[in-house]
Amino acid sequence: MNQSQSLHSKYAIVGAGLMGRLLAVALAQLGAQVNLYDQGGCDARGAAARIAAAMLAPLAESAITEDSVVRMGIHSLPRWKQLIDTLSTPVFFQQDGxxxxxxxxxxxxxxxxxxxxxxxxxxxxxxxxxxxxxxxxxxxxxxxxxxxxxxxxxxxDEGQLDNRQLLDALLAELNLLKVNCHWNQAVDPEQLRANHQYECVIDCRGNGAKDAWSSSVNSLxxxxxxxxxxxxxxxxxxxxxxxxxxxxxxxxxxxxxxxxxxxxxxxxxxxxxxxxxxxxxxxxxxxxxxxxxxxxxxxxxxxxxxxxxxKNNLPEIRVQKDKGLSDLIMINGLYRHGFMISPAVLDSTLELLASGQSNTALELGLSISSNFGKTDSTSSHKASLCA
CATH class of the missing domain: 3.30.9.10 (D-Amino Acid Oxidase, subunit A, domain 2)
Known part of the structure; x- marks a missing residue:
């Protein structure tokens, strides 16, 4: 996403766990206007990311997960160091195997x-x-x-970080970047789509989005x-x-x-x-x-x-475009690999917002589905998203 495009963009993110905070910070750093909503407080006590070991271990996890998740983990390891280096608050990061x-x-x-x-x-x-x-x-x-x-x-080659330090550092960055944070406020993404304030609404609610995924074959x-x-x-x-x-x-x-x-x-x-x-x-x-x-x-x-x-234990990004509504991106299913793969999901989402497609997702095998048809690592993205 280029800087000139971001300066004139306004986004709503629902869910301020790991993925929501990463996206809010990244978009704000690019100059976008971001409103972040969460039904809990700023301490992220209700987020799955707070109860985690935050190990970045693609080879160890390759014994029990799919190749696409391993590729996302490999992509994400160096990206974690880059992302942490942009933050004003230090975060414990180790890559000592x-x-x-x-x-x-x-x-x-x-x-x-x-x-x-x-x-x-x-x-x-x-x-x-x-x-x-x-x-x-x-x-x-x-x-x-x-x-x-x-x-x-x-x-x-494997690593780890401190999950709670990271969540706190992302919160500090949200405040420095003047992101509009709405704590203790449960919001339906569909309602935000209908008020036409935002170019795109991004649903990062995790388990809070079960109803939104209930009609999918790949239920949550x-x-x-x-x-x-x-x-x-x-x-x-x-x-x-x-x-x-x-x-x-x-x-x-x-x-x-x-x-x-x-x-x-x-x-x-x-x-x-x-x-x-x-x-x-x-x-x-x-x-x-x-x-x-x-x-x-x-x-x-x-x-x-x-x-x-x-249902398939794999992450997915879902794109919804409807006439008369803001575009919607739903991100979910990071399972036990949230910290290991979230930078790959972040990069893919930023590419989608910029151009309607993501080469990173295609290369890594991150599934992207839309109301224009399923896309994956073997096909091209057809939807023009938030461009």
């Missing part, structure tokens, strides 16, 4: 996992082969776990995730660490100031009640097997949230 560990009894499962990653690297040359670590190499890379594990797997649902935040000054892990286990494969994401985000659970449920005893016991038991220092950790928070997930 991912460590994979397993106990001796799970060696066969670890071998299958390693073979899967190596196969994925052969299919996608942008991925870097995982490095197998012996005891000495493991001690050099992550000395804190070397007494309990004799081998590991290192994925060198919530998938419950549970995380524990720990203060563990005795641990000193240097990078995100994942444990291969047949029942509860956990991840441990070290943030600044000795804070660790631990999670694993993924439950097909819209339940937002507190964490179950079983989940808490399994997470805490598993994390203790990784490092004994977690025995003296302090539990800062046990939190749950539902990740917005489409």
């Amino acid at each position: 991912t460590l994979i560990l397993w106990h001796r009894q799970d060696a066969s499962e670890a071998e299958r996992f390693t073979n899967h990653l190596e196969k994925n690297c052969l299919h996608n040359p942008q991925l870097t082969l995982p490095q197998k670590l012996n005891s000495a190499e493991l001690r050099h890379i992550e000395p804190g776990v070397a007494d309990r594990f004799m081998q590991g797997l290192y994925l060198p 649902r919530g998938v419950r995730g549970e995380v524990v935040r720990l203060y563990a000054p005795e641990v000193k892990l240097r990078r995100p660490t994942r444990l291969i286990h047949p029942r509860y494969p956990i991840y441990i994401a070290p943030k600044e100031n000795d804070v660790y985000v631990v999670g694993a659970t993924e439950i097909e449920s819209d339940d937002l009640s507190e964490m179950s005893v079983r989940s808490a016991m399994e997470l805490l038991s598993a994390v203790y097997t990784v490092h004994s220092g977690f025995a003296e950790a302090r539990i800062l928070e046990m939190a749950t949230q539902c990740r917005p997930t489409l």
